[in-house]
Amino acid sequence: MVKNTFENSIVFVALILWFVFALAISGGCKKKEQPEEDRQAVPTEESQQVTTAEEIDEIEVSEQIDLRILYAGLPNTERAKDFVDFLSEHFKQVETTDYNTFTTDKTAGFDVAIIDYDGVEFRAPRPNISRQYSRATVTMGVPGAFICSSLSLKTGYL
Amino acid sequence: MGDAAHGESLEHEVFQKPFKVEPDFEYRKTPPNYHSRHLGKDILPDKMKVWRVQNTGKTFGGVVARAYGFTDSPDTEILVLGFNRGKEYGAVGVGRHGNFLQWGYSAPPSQMTEAGKKFFLNCICYIPRFDGKAPLIRRTSSHRLNALRLAAIVNRISGDKKRFFTGTFPPELWEQYGSDPNGLVQYYRENLEFIYRDRVFRIDSELKSLGIDSNRSLDTLGRLIGLLQDETHADTARRLLARYTNQSFDNADDGKQWFESNSDRIFFSDVGGYKFLVVPKGYLDKK
Numbered sequence: 001m002v003k004n005t006f007e008n009s010i011v012f013v014a015l016i017l018w019f020v021f022a023l024a025i026s027g028g029c030k031k032k033e034q035p036e037e038d039r040q041a042v043p044t045e046e047s048q049q050v051t052t053a054e055e056i057d058e059i060e061v062s063e064q065i066d067l068r069i070l071y072a073g074l075p076n077t078e079r080a081k082d083f084v085d086f087l088s089e090h091f092k093q094v095e096t097t098d099y100n101t102f103t104t105d106k107t108a109g110f111d112v113a114i115i116d117y118d119g120v121e122f123r124a125p126r127p128n129i130s131r132q133y134s135r136a137t138v139t140m141g142v143p144g145a146f147i148c149s150s151l152s153l154k155t156g157y158l
Numbered sequence: 159m160g161d162a163a164h165g166e167s168l169e170h171e172v173f174q175k176p177f178k179v180e181p182d183f184e185y186r187k188t189p190p191n192y193h194s195r196h197l198g199k200d201i202l203p204d205k206m207k208v209w210r211v212q213n214t215g216k217t218f219g220g221v222v223a224r225a226y227g228f229t230d231s232p233d234t235e236i237l238v239l240g241f242n243r244g245k246e247y248g249a250v251g252v253g254r255h256g257n258f259l260q261w262g263y264s265a266p267p268s269q270m271t272e273a274g275k276k277f278f279l280n281c282i283c284y285i286p287r288f289d290g291k292a293p294l295i296r297r298t299s300s301h302r303l304n305a306l307r308l309a310a311i312v313n314r315i316s317g318d319k320k321r322f323f324t325g326t327f328p329p330e331l332w333e334q335y336g337s338d339p340n341g342l343v344q345y346y347r348e349n350l351e352f353i354y355r356d357r358v359f360r361i362d363s364e365l366k367s368l369g370i371d372s373n374r375s376l377d378t379l380g381r382l383i384g385l386l387q388d389e390t391h392a393d394t395a396r397r398l399l400a401r402y403t404n405q406s407f408d409n410a411d412d413g414k415q416w417f418e419s420n421s422d423r424i425f426f427s428d429v430g431g432y433k434f435l436v437v438p439k440g441y442l443d444k445k
Contacts (some may be wrong), residue, residue: 003330023364033269057318061386065176065279065283067282067283067286078266079266082266082267082268083266083267085267086266086267086268086275087282091282107386111286111289111409112280112282112285112286116315119219119220119263119264119265119266120219120220120264131290131292132292133257134256134257134289134290134291134292135257135258135289136257136285136286136287136288136289137257137284137285138258138259138261138281138282139258139259139260139261140259140261141219141220141221141261141262141263141264142219142220142221142264144260144261144262145221145223145260145262148255148258148260149222151258151293151296152296152297152298153255153256153258153260153296153297154223154227154228154231154234154253154255154261154429155223155250155253155254155255155258155259156223156260156297157221157223158223158224
């Protein structure tokens with residue numbers, strides 16, 4: 001009887017110790033975890049693909065953003081590689097096309113088209129873009145401003 | 159434009175999500191062009207708060223869009239003002255018009271700052287919201303503030319001053335203001351609400367004669383439509399409605415019906431041709 005009580009006490013104390021230990025471990029992990037805001041602000045190099053469509057404003061650091069990007073740039077240039085490497089790090093799907101042969105029908109199936117020449121050239125060729133074109137598009141630098149000018153946009157070069 | 163953006167306000171969501179943009183701010187001497195091109199009566203500060211978007215170390219290479227009239231239609235947004243040495247304070251470094259987002263900076267990502275990279279990524283994430291929303295207006299005219307800007311330089315034109323003047327302002331003003339830029343600026347400043355374009359920057363004396371105080375307020379449109387049933391002023395009102403709208407009303411009732419059914423979606427754009435225009439239903443709905 002006394003022995004059983006003693007054994008029960010040992011088991012009880014062990015359970016309490018295990019519970020306290022588990023609580024401490026759990027709390028310690030939480031403390032080390034960065035706030036959501038910080039995590040979003042510091043992307044990691046290793047990215048994982050999301051398995052379900054996420055709201056863009058809810059993405060986390062380790063996720064690639066679920067957008068399909070078409071980068072229209074100058075092939076085989078350091079600049080294009082720079083962009084594509086960066087974009088691929090952050091977006092789920094990144095494909096490229098040649099700026100010089102860019103046509104708006106190539107943007108079909110993409111969420112965003114990025115049209116980039118070299119950032120600075122005033123006399124860059126201007127892709128033929130109709131006024132009916134309405135794909136979400138980012139135009140880059142001086143050549144981008146001239147594209148906007150040719151479409152009579154307020155974002156154009158004046 | 160070089161590497162920097164103005165840092166007055168970072169409240170737009172392109173600074174918040176998905177990545178929080180936390181720039182390192184610095185103060186830079188206000189560029190001389192800001193002072194010389196400033197149209198306000200206030201005086202700009204000696205230094206301005208900016209942050210670097212990229213690190214090329216150059217004061218040129220990028221491009222800003224003119225500030226004047228950039229936001230006079232609801233299809234545009236200024237996302238960041240570009241710190242520049244060529245145009246006015248307020249010129250747009252990164253802005254959106256319809257489905258187009260123009261990134262005025264020149265560098266590739268490896269030369270962007272951490273804040274610049276996050277801002278760039280956020281812009282890419284933001285623009286799909288406007289997929290399918292082509293611009294409502296195109297740049298078909300020059301905003302009224304350009305009248306003041308150009309008036310200020312009439313005596314600094316190298317070449318045929320009179321030709322420049324009469325191609326920009328009504329020729330009848332040449333004698334009085336041809337060599338008086340300050341007087342010309344004052345003339346347009348005092349009549350700012352009546353400026354419109356008919357090849358040159360004109361003052362709408364017809365509108366003024368009706369006792370109306372602006373050619374771009376929604377109240378004005380309502381009053382002009384109402385005047386269609388006033389025999390004394392109907393012809394003038396019809397002429398002004400033709401000037402400031404693309405509508406043709408058979409009578410005042412037609413006009414009132416159009417006005418009432420669209421009044422919450424009507425805007426006036428100088429850049430779009432000095433017209434009252436209507437935003438299509440659903441255009442401004444958020445995706």
